[in-house]
Amino acid sequence: MIVYEFKVKGKDKQYRAIDEAIRTSQFIQNKCLRYWMDNKNVGRYDLNKYCAVLAAEFPNASELNSMARQSAAERAWSAIARFYDNCKKKVKGKKGFPKFKKHCRSVEYKTTGFKLSTNRKAITFSDKKGIGTLKLKGTYDLNFYDIKQIKRVRLVRRADGYYAQFAIDVEIKVETQPTLQVxxxxxxxxxxxxxSKGNVEPSPQFYRSSQKQLNRANRKKSKKFSPAKKKAKVRQSSNYHKARNRYARKHLRVSRQRKEYCKRVAYSVIQSNDLVAYEDLSVKNMVKNRHLAKSISDAGWSTFRSMVRIFWA
Incomplete structure (x- = not known):
C-alpha cells in the first residue's frame, strides 16, 4: 500500500464544503463513540450499522457519502480497539480510553463517492456536501494504476491549504544486494x-533555528486575540485568524523539514546495512522532563524510528 498526496485547488465555496464534510465526519465519529459507551457488547459492525441510523436521524449525516460515514465509524472503532489491546497487554499507566474529537482535519472516502477525470488531474465528489470537482496539483501520475487499486481517498485540511491523499493497493519490490553489514x-x-562504526550524523535542530520567527509570529497572533470576545463566545477578528494561520504555516514548515530529514537518514541507514539495531526509547515518557522536552521533540526520534520500520518492511 502506497499513499500519493496532491494539493487540491478549488473555490472558496468548495473549501467550505470540505470543512462541512470534515465536521460531519467528526460528528459521526463522536456519535459512534457515545453509542459504544452507552451500550454493552458493541462491536465494529454494530457501529457500521449505527451509521445508517444517524443518516436517517440527522440531515447533515445523510448528506455525507455512506462509505465516508463508515470510515468515520472505523476511526472510532480503531480507538476502541487500541484501548482494548492496551488493557489486554496490561500496559502501565493510562490505557488510552477513547476521547471525543474536537479538531478533526480530514474526511475519508473509501471506494465510492468520488470519480477521477479522464486524465487523472481532477477529482469529483458526488455526495450532497457540494464539494464538486477539485484540481489535483502534484508530481505523481495516477495513470499508472487502475481505479480499482485506489482503496481510499482522504481530504486533509492543513494550514497552507487542502490536500487529497490516495491510498493505492500495490506491491513495490526494491531489489538490493546484501551488504553483509550490521x-x-x-x-x-x-x-x-x-x-557503532564511529559515524555521526549532526542534529539540524530545525525548531531551534526557527524559534525566533515562531516566537515573533506567536506574539503577533496574541496581540490580535480578544479575551472579551472569547468570554462573550464571539468569533475572533479576521486579522487574528490570519495571524493564527501564518503561525501555523511556520510550524508546518518546521515539521516537514524534520520529517524529510529523518526520511533521508533512515533510508540511507537501511540501504547501507542488512541489520540495524537501535535503542527502544519511551519518547512519550521522556518528553515529560521539562528541561529536555523541547530538545527531544526537536530531535525527531519517534519519526526516525517509524521511518526505519517503514523502509525495513
Missing part, C-alpha cells in the same frame, strides 16, 4: 545519530 545506532541530542 550497525548499532544511538540517538542523541547533541548529535542526531551515532553508529
Amino acid at each position: 550497525v548499532g545506532i544511538d540517538l542523541g541530542l547533541k548529535y542526531f545519530i551515532a553508529d
Whole structure:
C-alpha cells in the first residue's frame, strides 16, 4: 500500500464544503463513540450499522457519502480497539480510553463517492456536501494504476491549504544486494545519530533555528486575540485568524523539514546495512522532563524510528 498526496485547488465555496464534510465526519465519529459507551457488547459492525441510523436521524449525516460515514465509524472503532489491546497487554499507566474529537482535519472516502477525470488531474465528489470537482496539483501520475487499486481517498485540511491523499493497493519490490553489514545506532541530542562504526550524523535542530520567527509570529497572533470576545463566545477578528494561520504555516514548515530529514537518514541507514539495531526509547515518557522536552521533540526520534520500520518492511 502506497499513499500519493496532491494539493487540491478549488473555490472558496468548495473549501467550505470540505470543512462541512470534515465536521460531519467528526460528528459521526463522536456519535459512534457515545453509542459504544452507552451500550454493552458493541462491536465494529454494530457501529457500521449505527451509521445508517444517524443518516436517517440527522440531515447533515445523510448528506455525507455512506462509505465516508463508515470510515468515520472505523476511526472510532480503531480507538476502541487500541484501548482494548492496551488493557489486554496490561500496559502501565493510562490505557488510552477513547476521547471525543474536537479538531478533526480530514474526511475519508473509501471506494465510492468520488470519480477521477479522464486524465487523472481532477477529482469529483458526488455526495450532497457540494464539494464538486477539485484540481489535483502534484508530481505523481495516477495513470499508472487502475481505479480499482485506489482503496481510499482522504481530504486533509492543513494550514497552507487542502490536500487529497490516495491510498493505492500495490506491491513495490526494491531489489538490493546484501551488504553483509550490521550497525548499532544511538540517538542523541547533541548529535542526531551515532553508529557503532564511529559515524555521526549532526542534529539540524530545525525548531531551534526557527524559534525566533515562531516566537515573533506567536506574539503577533496574541496581540490580535480578544479575551472579551472569547468570554462573550464571539468569533475572533479576521486579522487574528490570519495571524493564527501564518503561525501555523511556520510550524508546518518546521515539521516537514524534520520529517524529510529523518526520511533521508533512515533510508540511507537501511540501504547501507542488512541489520540495524537501535535503542527502544519511551519518547512519550521522556518528553515529560521539562528541561529536555523541547530538545527531544526537536530531535525527531519517534519519526526516525517509524521511518526505519517503514523502509525495513
